[in-house]
Amino acid sequence: MTYEELLTEIARANEQVVVMTAENRALVRNLPLILGKRFIDTGITEQTLVGAAAGLALRGRIPVVHALASFLTMRAFEFVRTDAGIPNLPIKLSGFIPGFLSDANGPTHQAIEDVALMRGIPNMTVFAPADEDDLVKMLPHIWQSPSPAYTRINTRKTDYIHADFEPGKAEVISEGEDITILTYGLLFEQALIATEILRAEGLSVGLVNMRSLKPVDEQAILKASKSNLLVTLEDHFLTGGLYTIVAEVLLKNQQTATVLPIALNERWFRPALLPAVLAYEGFTGKQIAEKILGYQTQHKQPTILSSQFAE
Incomplete structure (x- = not known):
């Protein structure tokens, strides 16, 4: 199962799930047609993206938010801290191309301080799957949690089959x-x-x-x-x-x-x-x-x- 397939399955099963992006649709290209009004693209406005997600979360929604990891964790840091972390809202941050996965991009797009930033936010949880198999085993638990979460998205395919996931366990x-x-x-x-x-x-x-x-x-x-x-x-x-x-x-x-x-x-x-x-x-x-x-x-x-x- 891919990231998009998993998110589609979960969003179809739970109408409270809202998929959001800051013009970063690489992981969710097919979801606008499937989810309709439950798919929101704010454009290249990461602060607005997180602020809007907070508003939706206050109204009982579960926003799954997508942006490049560097901009989601740095450009929108204050919004993540103040609007998601402090009020402990179930906003799920999916950071795309973190670490070396941003390979051909320069320093502005390299999220190599994201773990440090996100784990310092009150109530924020932080996860880093090893590959796509690990990712799809982890995300259902992460998305079901009432806490805000930041996930270093990793959709690389490997031959390794991972054990079932339990938050807080290696x-x-x-x-x-x-x-x-x-x-x-x-x-x-x-x-x-x-x-x-x-x-x-x-x-x-x-x-x-x-x-x-x-x-x-x-x-x-x-x-x-x-x-x-x-x-x-x-x-x-x-x-x-x-x-x-x-x-x-x-x-x-x-x-x-x-x-x-x-x-x-x-x-x-x-x-x-x-x-x-x-x-x-x-x-x-x-x-x-x-x-x-x-x-x-x-x-x-x-x-x-x-x-x-x-x-």
Whole structure:
């Protein structure tokens, strides 16, 4: 099932669902004819889009809002915070082309601080599916929630079949004594490749899909931190994303760990087609495995929450 098919099914079953967009119809091209007045395009006006969604939510509707992730989370940030987060309205934000998925776009269109922004908003929940299978398993739960939600939309098709979704729970793919990789979204695909390369080197490797970033699965993080090396992997700035989440969880629980973050450290990525972006920025499965092996070779002694290798 695709994103559009899922949304169509849910909207047909529940007349309170209203589909909205800021002239970004890539995910919902066929819905205007199907939903009629329940499809609203405000044009390139993200603030108006969120404000209108709040008005509809106050009248019992469930707005599913679409825009480019960079503009939805930054241009409309105050509206999301004030009109959706503070009053705790069930506005569902679908952020299109987040992170490396904006591949050929420059810095203005690169949403690589969106997780940090959205998880700081009161009542806002934040989710990042690994691929299309993960996405369609997650969204029914997200859309049924009474809370506002931001989802990093990822419609890439992979061969991986994910476990059923529960908000606030990570998907533990495997456990490892030597290394555990925590990741989310697009890079889950590359983490799978890195995991196999590392296992071929004789290492015990765990992998966790952190599909729910707020609420987050603290127990999964704490368990993973028992590995000799914990790796956080994300197409996001180092600050405010998964690395920061892990640091917060460890500090809250008075735990320490040796952590290698692989992220973007206060810089944007070079625009290109996705395979070239991953290779140039060092985020292919092979390059990730090489970074982890290089870190192990260089650091014989534990280094607590080191950010030396952040990209």
